[in-house]
Amino acid sequence: MVRGYPEVDFSRGECTFCGACATACKDGALPRADDHALPWTIKAQITDNCLAHRGVECRICGDPCPVTAIRFSPRLGGPPVAEVDAATCTGCGACVAPCPVNAISIT
Ligand code: SF4
Numbered sequence: 001m002v003r004g005y006p007e008v009d010f011s012r013g014e015c016t017f018c019g020a021c022a023t024a025c026k027d028g029a030l031p032r033a034d035d036h037a038l039p040w041t042i043k044a045q046i047t048d049n050c051l052a053h054r055g056v057e058c059r060i061c062g063d064p065c066p067v068t069a070i071r072f073s074p075r076l077g078g079p080p081v082a083e084v085d086a087a088t089c090t091g092c093g094a095c096v097a098p099c100p101v102n103a104i105s106i107t
């Protein structure tokens, strides 16, 4: 029998906020305020591991974001740097697995 708290592993994919986990938990440990409420307030953060900080252009994380929360701001002397709009980010984690250098954390 598996024990412990459930964890979301964003390296395996994003949360679609479908609510299946809340429905499946018969003890009600994963309550939902309503069908449209996000389950958490965590957001994506891009760390210094991002390839842009090493002079390599990369925009891989932008495409999977369903709400276009990742922007690439031009800068002098180097490739554009990815930035997360925290107000738009849902913390779904869709950007985590595609990053080739594990530069995105959801915190
Ligand atoms: S996918 Fe990773 S390395 Fe590429 S821009 Fe996004 S955070 Fe940077």
Ligand code: SF4
Residues within 6 Å of the ligand: 043, 044, 064, 065, 066, 067, 068, 069, 070, 084, 088, 089, 090, 091, 092, 093, 094, 095, 096, 106
């Ligand atoms: S966690 Fe989801 S919403 Fe936030 S930047 Fe990544 S893909 Fe976009």
